[in-house]
Amino acid sequence: MKKKLLAALAAGTMLCGMLTAPVSAAETSYQMGDVNMDGVVDTADAQLVLVDYTQLICRKKGILTDEQRILGNVDGVTEFTRSGNIEIKASICDAQMLLRYYVVRLSKSDMTLEEVVGRTFEAEQAYLETLERYRFYYDEELERFVAEERQ
Secondary structure (H helix, E strand, O other): OHHHHHHHHHHHHHHHHHHHOOOOOOOOOOOOOOOOOOOOOOHHHHHHHHHHHHHHHOOOOOOOOHHHHHHHOOOOOEEEOOOOOEEEOOOHHHHHHHHHHHHHHHHOOOOOHHHHHOOOHHHHHHHHHHHHHEEEEEEOOOOEEEEEEOO
16 A cells, blocks of 8 residues: 555656646647647547547557646546556546536636636636536537537
């Protein structure tokens, strides 16, 4: 048990170091939640997390790189493998938080991912206001979810 706890602490420390380390001019940094690394956190990122998670629970390789899984793991939850190694997975909960963040940002553009993940009162209010203001549906032609302002 102590070995697992120490391994978890070491991995957490390394992960924090990776996410907060200064970035040189040659390196590119990405925002938490930006799984496809296109500069925007949106429904496409949540979709990638869901596809990857589904692949992993079906004991397949998954579609994301380790870096993408770290970016998608917005709640910070990690899992232990049977061998005692720490495995970072972006899960259904992470995808749900990314979708919630996307929805909230439609009506409250200054809301941060950290505020949404922390489920602050302001984030919850913005989420409810957005659901009242917009209708969401899947556009087959665009192959993604879109928001349409209600009349």
